[in-house]
Amino acid sequence: MSTPVxxxxxxxxxxxxxxxxxxxxxxxxxxxxxxxxxxLPIAFMIIFSFDEGATPGLPITGFTLxxxxxxxxxxxxxxxxxxxxxxxxxxxxxxxxxGTMAAFVLVRGGxxxxxxxxxxxxxxxMVPGVLIGVSLLIFFARAADIPLxxxxxxxxxxxxxxxxxxLIVASRLQGFDRRLEWAAADLGATPRQTIRHIVLxxxxxxxxxxxxxxxTLSIDEFVITWxxxxxxxxxxxxxYTRVKFGVTPEVNAVATVMLVATLLIFAxxxxxxxxxxxxxxxxxxxxxx
Amino acid sequence: MTTRVVGGATLAPxxxxxxxxxxxxxxxxxxxxxxxxxxxxxxxPLAVMLVxxxxxxxxxxxxxxxxxLENYANFFENTTYVRTLFKxxxxxxxxxxxxLVGAFAVAYxxxxxxxxxxxxxxxxxxxxxxxxxxxxxxxxWQAILGERGALNQVLMGLGLISEPSRLFVYNDIxxxxxxxxxxxxxxxxxxxxxxxxxxFTQLTAAQDLGARPxxxxxxxxxxxxxxxxxxxxxFVFIPILGEFLTPSMVGGAGGLLIAxxxxxxxxxxxIPEGAxxxFMIAAFVLVLLIxxxxxxxxxxxxARG
Numbered sequence: 166m167s168t169p170v171x172x173x174x175x176x177x178x179x180x181x182x183x184x185x186x187x188x189x190x191x192x193x194x195x196x197x198x199x200x201x202x203x204x205l206p207i208a209f210m211i212i213f214s215f216d217e218g219a220t221p222g223l224p225i226t227g228f229t230l231x232x233x234x235x236x237x238x239x240x241x242x243x244x245x246x247x248x249x250x251x252x253x254x255x256x257x258x259x260x261x262x263x264g265t266m267a268a269f270v271l272v273r274g275g276x277x278x279x280x281x282x283x284x285x286x287x288x289x290x291m292v293p294g295v296l297i298g299v300s301l302l303i304f305f306a307r308a309a310d311i312p313l314x315x316x317x318x319x320x321x322x323x324x325x326x327x328x329x330x331x332l333i334v335a336s337r338l339q340g341f342d343r344r345l346e347w348a349a350a351d352l353g354a355t356p357r358q359t360i361r362h363i364v365l366x367x368x369x370x371x372x373x374x375x376x377x378x379x380x381t382l383s384i385d386e387f388v389i390t391w392x393x394x395x396x397x398x399x400x401x402x403x404x405y406t407r408v409k410f411g412v413t414p415e416v417n418a419v420a421t422v423m424l425v426a427t428l429l430i431f432a433x434x435x436x437x438x439x440x441x442x443x444x445x446x447x448x449x450x451x452x453x454x
Numbered sequence: 455m456t457t458r459v460v461g462g463a464t465l466a467p468x469x470x471x472x473x474x475x476x477x478x479x480x481x482x483x484x485x486x487x488x489x490x491x492x493x494x495x496x497x498x499p500l501a502v503m504l505v506x507x508x509x510x511x512x513x514x515x516x517x518x519x520x521x522x523l524e525n526y527a528n529f530f531e532n533t534t535y536v537r538t539l540f541k542x543x544x545x546x547x548x549x550x551x552x553x554l555v556g557a558f559a560v561a562y563x564x565x566x567x568x569x570x571x572x573x574x575x576x577x578x579x580x581x582x583x584x585x586x587x588x589x590x591x592x593x594x595w596q597a598i599l600g601e602r603g604a605l606n607q608v609l610m611g612l613g614l615i616s617e618p619s620r621l622f623v624y625n626d627i628x629x630x631x632x633x634x635x636x637x638x639x640x641x642x643x644x645x646x647x648x649x650x651x652x653x654f655t656q657l658t659a660a661q662d663l664g665a666r667p668x669x670x671x672x673x674x675x676x677x678x679x680x681x682x683x684x685x686x687x688x689f690v691f692i693p694i695l696g697e698f699l700t701p702s703m704v705g706g707a708g709g710l711l712i713a714x715x716x717x718x719x720x721x722x723x724x725i726p727e728g729a730x731x732x733f734m735i736a737a738f739v740l741v742l743l744i745x746x747x748x749x750x751x752x753x754x755x756x757a758r759g
Contacts, residue, residue, distance in 0.1 A: 195556075195560065264488060270484050291743050292692075293695055295732075296716075388698060419590075420587065420593070
């Protein structure tokens with residue numbers, strides 16, 4: 166050991182456990198196994214959507230596009246899809262606006278007990294959907310005498326999506342330097358200009374993330390919807406009744422299409438979020454021109 | 455945070471620039487729609503459910519507003535119901551434990567041995583299935599675990615079993631596997647977030663000071679990621695208490711959980727009975743959530759996706 170001590174990182178001369186390599190490889194294999202576990206059902210779903218057999222299962226009998234064809238010819242399914250898209254659009258717009266407005270009040274001291282309020286808004290996200298669903302069913306059908314429809318579905322989903330938007334936007338607003346706003350006002354910006362050019366760009370990523378979570382949750386929402394839905398099914402409740410009461414290979418085709426659609430939304434979202442972040446950064450560091 | 459001192463003067467909030475002080479009601483106004491949704495569509499319905507749980511079902515399935523404790527008493531006198539409740543807690547605890555261990559191994563691997571950039575890619579890979587339809591993912595497990603499913607085919611191909619087995623589906627095993635599948639990614643996300651902040655050289659330092667690896671792990675690493683472990687446990691355990699879809703798809707008659715009881719009561723229009731069970735779960739969940747309120751970092755779990 167004649168190496169000058171100062172030039173060597175002491176960590177590099179530390180004795181390494183003889184098991185370090187084994188541990189590392191075990192963990193690597195474990196990660197691979199987990200990914201396989203997570204993607205296995207999705208892989209089967211895609212494979213079965215192209216399988217000729219009317220009852221999905223191995224062995225694969227042959228390639229066909231028949232289930233996709235049946236899916237496109239299934240009026241009820243397309244109507245359910247249209248219902249889902251309508252609800253998701255309304256839910257996303259409403260929850261984004263309502264949640265963002267409330268986040269401002271929550272963070273900027275418009276409320277007496279902000280931490281209690283925050284916990285109260287966490288509850289609908291954490292409480293299992295089945296409880297929200299059945300309590301809304303009792304409330305609508307027995308207590309308030311409101312007929313179940315897509316409106317009650319929308320109301321039920323807002324219970325979960327509004328808190329999501331609120332919490333996400335609030336956490337962004339929390340780390341927001343208010344002096345930027347004061348500076349804008351000081352330099353003669355009207356409140357409206359301040360919001361347009363300073364505040365909105367800064368919190369845009371959070372609002373966008375909230376809107377995206379609302380859309381995804383709404384399209385996929387099954388449990389609350391199942392209890393609050395009238396006679397117009399959404400896509401998940403329609404699929405559930407189909408798979409519950411009979412073998413329906415075209416469901417795999419629907420699932421595959423939805424998977425591709427989700428991945429597309431995901432990709433678009435990533436790009437959009439990147440843009441929003443850049444916009445946000447530009448607003449923060451803008452040359453004072 | 456950029457501190458910008460303009461011309462030597464520190465910035466202060468502008469004092470009532472355009473006409474008069476904003477009243478506190480006007481400041482509160484934007485909060486009202488969200489508050490109405492939370493109170494009117496969450497707390498009030500839960501309260502209504504509580505009230506209904508103390509009423510009884512009439513002869514033609516209408517709800518009679520006569521106060522009674524019967525719905526609760528009947529639940530605890532029925533051994534099937536009590537066993538279902540107990541089983542839900544056991545399966546919930548089991549899935550939580552398996553998910554925490556499985557997810558910890560992955561999170562530890564990503565945080566310690568993988569560069570931050572690739573760890574993010576790996577996390578994305580883990581999260582993507584979570585954003586695809588929950589219903590359809592559970593449904594496709596039927597094709598794997600079912601009688602004609604892939605697992606049976608593989609086991610038969612290997613000669614381990616001679617005829618298709620119903621061992622894996624329409625029972626508790628099926629429910630257990632699929633619940634782990636659904637909730638493990640949550641745990642991985644939460645645990646990675648806390649391991650990411652852990653300085654692994656501390657383990658080396660501990661060992662340098664004479665700790666055995668397992669001692670360093672137990673006394674240095676675990677205490678520091680304990681909040682993450684608690685958050686992960688909550689995010690797995692509590693949803694399972696309300697799991698209704700997975701058991702109904704792969705659990706069969708034998709693999710039902712407590713939330714299926716609630717759903718079945720409602721399907722048979724036994725509203726007060728269902729309300730009683732529903733309110734018991736809700737009360738238990740609310741107590742857990744309020745007790746562990748410090749660990750409910752919802753933004754951290756979802757906003758990363």
